[in-house]
Amino acid sequence: MTAFLIFSFLVGAVLGQRFRVLVVLPLTFVLMLAAIPVGLMLDLTVVESLKDVVFAVIALQGGYLFGSGARFGLAAARAGRVFARPVNTAR
Incomplete structure (x- = not known):
């Protein structure tokens, strides 16, 4: 379970780097669909x-x-490096 949670966190971090928030909704649905057969294989209860x-x-x-x-x-x-203001050293 812990390994699955770490994997889920890392997948979310990668998706957060590249995509907008709407990608989380289909992935949540896929995660719920994948958990049903895994729960049956591991003899877990529904709860x-x-x-x-x-x-x-x-x-x-x-x-x-x-x-x-x-x-x-x-x-x-x-952006701080690219748009840095030049420092006026001559007074």
């Missing part, structure tokens, strides 16, 4: 399977938020 899906979706969205924040942070750092 345990839903709990795992909820945690995975939270990790996915947290990763997306982290990736999106990193994208804007890197863009702000790049």
